Amino acid sequence: MTSEPRDQLLGAFSTHLRSERNRSEHTVRAYLGDVEGLLTHAGVDSAAQLGDVTLADLRGWLGALASDGAARSTVARRAAAARTFFRWAHDTGRVAHDPSVRLVSPTQPRRLPDVLRSADAAAALDVAAVAADDADPVHLRDRAVLELLYATGARVSELVGLDVDDIDLGTRTARVLGKGRKERTVPFGVPAADALRHWLAARPALAVDGSGPALFLGRRGRRIDPRQVRRVVHEAVAHVDGAPDLALTQVLVETARMWADLGFWRVTAAGVSSFHINGATGPDEYTTVVNDNLFTNVMARYN
DSSP, X not given: OOOOXXXXXXXXXXXXXXXXXXXXXXXXXXXXXXXXXXXXXXXXXXXXXXXXXXXXXXHHHHHHHHHTTOXXXXXXXXXXXXXXXXXXXXXXXXXXXXXXXXXXXXXXXXXXXXXXXXXXXXXXHHHHHHHGGGOOHHHHHHHHHHHHHHHHOOOHHHHHTOBGGGEETTTTEEEEEOGGGOEEEEEOOHHHHHHHHHHHHHGGGTOOXXXXXXXSBOTTSSBOOHHHHHHHHHHHHHTSTTOOSSOHHHHHHHHHXXXXXXXXXXXXXXXXXXXXXXXXXXXXXXXHHHXXXXXXXXXXXXX
């Protein structure tokens, strides 16, 4: 067992999360905050005291959080942070036994995601296209942001992290760095390519010395941040009559992920040529999906 003080203990755990687990900065900050709260609750000031923490202590900590009004999702995340921390502590010899092995997260209620009708999503994109007709660089950027979200289903954090070189207009593909720093290539269609082409032509008007390779820029020329992107999508959907008050970004992501679960796009040098259904044994199954209204709408944005 080591006697390293708590700040050094947390520093070593932070390095583990970043270097060995490839966790994002957001996840690292959240886990460190969770574990620090746990150690404070348990009265742990150094690694030498970790062995005194019991399963009852962990359950008591989670119970106190729940009593204070923490959401189930928050309690579940903190339970996951505790298990990750003590598994690491055990693997590195800081504790002889892992007290979190039998720690169970609270059951999370399962619900279907909110749904935005495909016609409403298309209308929101049309709003952005009309606004971009004035050739204002910000409006051109907003249209490209919406079209790329719709076409790829990228997370907001993934979209803001894109660089100019991550976009290949020739093959209509984007190189995206996702969770766990895993890289994937996603296709996009003609509307997104057209919007990106116009934005890239206007990008120098917003660029400054510190812009770097960022694909999307804010008004001050720096890389756009997630809050700006969410404002763009919320403002677009707010202009659609009868559209529900919900996060358009999440709806576009859910739509794209549904197709990712269902099958895969076949990408050729000329772009996306067809959609292949996972497990389909013949043209009848494929036709059933092609005739679906939502599929028709999605395909319209690819061709």
